Amino acid sequence: MQQIATAGAAKPEDRALAGVLSAYVVSATAWLLFATFIGVVLAYKFGAPDFAPGPYLTFGRLRPIHTNATFYGFASIALVGLAYYVAVRSCRTALYSVRLAWTGLWLFNIAAVAGTVALDLGFSAGDLEYREWPWPVRLVFLAALMVTAWNLLFTVARRNTHDIYLSNWYTMGGVLWTCIIAIVAILPWYQYGLGQVAVSGYYMHNAVGMWFTPLALGIFYYALPKLLSRPIYSYALGVFAFWTNLVFYPIIGAHHFLFSPLPWWLQTTAIVFSVAMLVPVLGGSANFLLTMRGRFGELHHSYPLFFIFIGVVGYLVGSTQGTVEAFRSLQAVWHLTNFTVGHSHLTMYGFVTFAIWGGVYALLPVATGKQPGQLGLALHFWMAVVGSFIYVISLSIGGTIQGLDWVRGLPFIQSVVDMQPFYIWRGIGGVLMFLSHLVFAWNVWRMTYGRGAAALPPVPAFADEEAA
Amino acid sequence: MKKLLLIAGGSTLVYAGLALLMGVLPGIMLSQTPPGPGVKPLTPLEAEGRAIYVANGCSYCHTQQVRPLAQDKVFGRPSAPGDFAYQTPELLGSERTGPDLTNIGARQPSAVWQYIHLYNPRAVVPESIMPSFSWMFAVVAKAPEGVSPVPVPKAFAPAKGVVVPTHEAEALLAYLMSLKQTPLPGADQMSASALPQPAPAAAAAGTAATGYDPAKGKALFSANCAVCHQESGEGLPGAFPPLKGNKAVNDDDATQHIHAVLHGVEGVVIDGVHYDSQMPPFADTLSDAEIADIIDYERSSWGNHGKPVTAKDVAAVRAKGK
Structure with a gap:
């Protein structure tokens, strides 16, 4: 498996790096297909609740399988693979340990497979959003994180550049912080009853905001300058966004439990810092968009750039929406409705997943020397964009109606009936998204083990690096 | 090396502090919330039922938190910290695709209804999109001594035999029946003072005394x-x-x-x-x-x-x- 692809001229360490990146991307793609197929089945069940009955295919077991496989199978594996590549290239060095990278990949996969099986058999740690896997499985995931942290840190430590490029701040930070998140979540002896609610609020948002966000931003900071052949608009702004993100984000978790019996001050603090999050979000987004200034016309020629552009817009819109949702007045209507589901897809899909795709299309062909076809890129891009647009818009409208039904004091079942058309639109959007993933898988195959569209000469190490 | 230490080490230190402050400490402190008046631990059968509730992900659609909002009044009084003393893992939930179950044991105490509804929700609520939990029931030729068969309506019943609950269904029912709010003095005042009531339409429903x-x-x-x-x-x-x-x-x-x-x-x-x-x-x-x-x-x-x-x-x- 390790001897992928690259043409004969490349050095062994380049080949090894290409092999690692390919394996991570292929593995992540398999999880994406699995997780989103489950997602489509779940969407279908909203219209046909008697479809696929029985314990192993019941909604309540498939739902956490979908979210966990997306988070810890697909997104985590893809982001770590890209983080390795970015670290090596931006530090003009070699990967500290290829073996550790492979070990990490195995551990991630073992955890995701074991977690999926456990949930399907009914071994859930509790219906605690994103930490449903039984604790031994989460220990395996923690081990994968620690291996990754070790490998990334030592790769950066052996850099041949003076500075540490900004991308690595985000990726190293993300991996290290997430080790802490995982430990806080696993330790059982201090979380009971309401105390566990507090930890759930903390965990739910930190697992997203201190893991997926920084790693996806790390991709933006590397791939965007690379694709445009110009430096990031403001390095200082990137550093500022890094520290503000670090300080504000961990505090906002309790906004998932507004109006709950959690202490009112904890909820209010979370709301205040949800507003403060606008600082790193607007700062970061502005930095990316200003880096692209005057070059938006190139979106038509470069799908990798287009993917990243959508990812930046998803980051800006999704995060700003998150701030707005945190206000008590709006939360009173939107909380517990499908609006939340729309929001989580806007961020995890519109932002993180598009960032991953942009990163994969920008970097993988350079590593392996193989290009995906233009038609494949176009099909993937447009189906994913249109599908997710339908998905998010339909659930946002439907969720608002659902919330207003409750406010108006209608019989509860009315909110179920009123959601029906929106569930159907969500299904249509979801199917388009899933189809786009099939095309993505085909593209990945062509960029890795299959036959590329047009062989590029693989870029030798250290060539034309942008590192500031 | 210094730079790496500052960025990776420094940020991790800051993060560890914040994680302690916003995750671990509130967790420790709130875990010691004493049970409210009348809040009791679950019986073994109820606890078993709760595990079944968790394993099948019921709380992805059913919350167990009544907010101090007018629209939540139908589900019971606002939840109080003491309600959750014996609720581990917590099941507050994040979505309300189906109704809140905080007080379902009081709101729908009929075992017959709960069994029919679990067997096939559409037998009692035609518009329901809840999954059927028929695997928790057995179809037998004749109900054993002392067990009453579940009176599933004809359109939803098996062609032959009668439906009886298995132990799993009995445990789940016991848990659902245990979900009863204990009376809390001053609960109404709490909801009124917490925030301005946003729903005059719903609140007005109780006041009109004249005319049907x-x-x-x-x-x-x-x-x-x-x-x-x-x-x-x-x-x-x-x-x-x-x-x-x-x-x-x-x-x-x-x-x-x-x-x-x-x-x-x-x-x-x-x-x-x-x-x-x-x-x-x-x-x-x-x-x-x-x-x-x-x-x-x-x-x-x-x-x-x-x-x-x-x-x-x-x-x-x-x-x-x-």
């Missing part, structure tokens, strides 16, 4: 009564009595009708049919005016011709007590 509003009556009936008596007023044969043509509903003296809605009934015989299931009382959850609206709706629908009642009549029966 058919639309309001129908909505209240749908929300509170239809899951058993059905929108058609015909009930479910053998499980829930019909209101259509029901003697108490058409009787000029409405006392029995009002009494049933206020205080519930259990084990009644109607037209020679014995009904096992328990009807919940609505005295604590609905106002006199709301109950009068429901009763008038029942007395004027499906061909019924009962004499209408007013909130005053309800108040009179309420004053007499059980």
Whole structure:
């Protein structure tokens, strides 16, 4: 498996790096297909609740399988693979340990497979959003994180550049912080009853905001300058966004439990810092968009750039929406409705997943020397964009109606009936998204083990690096 | 090396501090919240049922948190910190695709209804999109001694044999029945002071004392009564009595009708049919005016011709007590 692809001229360490990146991307793609197929089945069940009955295919077991496989199978594996590549290239060095990278990949996969099986058999740690896997499985995931942290840190430590490029701040930070998140979540002896609610609020948002966000931003900071052949608009702004993100984000978790019996001050603090999050979000987004200034016309020629552009817009819109949702007045209507589901897809899909795709299309062909076809890129891009647009818009409208039904004091079942058309639109959007993933898988195959569209000469190490 | 230490080490240190402050410390402190008055640990059977609830992900669609908001009033009083003392793992939930279950043991105490609903939700609520949990039931030729078969309506019942709950269903039912809020002095004031009530429309429902509003009556009936008596007023044969043509509903003296809605009934015989299931009382959850609206709706629908009642009549029966 390790001897992928690259043409004969490349050095062994380049080949090894290409092999690692390919394996991570292929593995992540398999999880994406699995997780989103489950997602489509779940969407279908909203219209046909008697479809696929029985314990192993019941909604309540498939739902956490979908979210966990997306988070810890697909997104985590893809982001770590890209983080390795970015670290090596931006530090003009070699990967500290290829073996550790492979070990990490195995551990991630073992955890995701074991977690999926456990949930399907009914071994859930509790219906605690994103930490449903039984604790031994989460220990395996923690081990994968620690291996990754070790490998990334030592790769950066052996850099041949003076500075540490900004991308690595985000990726190293993300991996290290997430080790802490995982430990806080696993330790059982201090979380009971309401105390566990507090930890759930903390965990739910930190697992997203201190893991997926920084790693996806790390991709933006590397791939965007690379694709445009110009430096990031403001390095200082990137550093500022890094520290503000670090300080504000961990505090906002309790906004998932507004109006709950959690202490009112904890909820209010979370709301205040949800507003403060606008600082790193607007700062970061502005930095990316200003880096692209005057070059938006190139979106038509470069799908990798287009993917990243959508990812930046998803980051800006999704995060700003998150701030707005945190206000008590709006939360009173939107909380517990499908609006939340729309929001989580806007961020995890519109932002993180598009960032991953942009990163994969920008970097993988350079590593392996193989290009995906233009038609494949176009099909993937447009189906994913249109599908997710339908998905998010339909659930946002439907969720608002659902919330207003409750406010108006209608019989509860009315909110179920009123959601029906929106569930159907969500299904249509979801199917388009899933189809786009099939095309993505085909593209990945062509960029890795299959036959590329047009062989590029693989870029030798250290060539034309942008590192500031 | 220094740079790496500053960025990776420094940020991790900052993060560890924040994680401690926002995750671990609140976790430790709030874990010591004492149980509220009357809040008891679960029995072994109830705990088993809770594990089944968790394993099948019920809380992805059903919350267990009543917010101090007007629209949540139908689910019970606002949840208090002491309610969660024995709730680990916590099941507050993040979505309400189905109704909140905080107080379901009080809101729907009928075991018969719960069993039919678990077996196939659409048998009692046609619009429901909840999955069927029929695997927690067995189909047998004849119910064993001492077990009453679940009276599943014909359209949803197996062609042959009768449906009986397995141990899993019994445990789950025991857990659902344990979900009862304990009375909390001052709960109403809490909801009023917490924030301005955003829903004048819903709040106003309780105040109108004069005149019968058919639309309001129908909505209240749908929300509170239809899951058993059905929108058609015909009930479910053998499980829930019909209101259509029901003697108490058409009787000029409405006392029995009002009494049933206020205080519930259990084990009644109607037209020679014995009904096992328990009807919940609505005295604590609905106002006199709301109950009068429901009763008038029942007395004027499906061909019924009962004499209408007013909130005053309800108040009179309420004053007499059980």
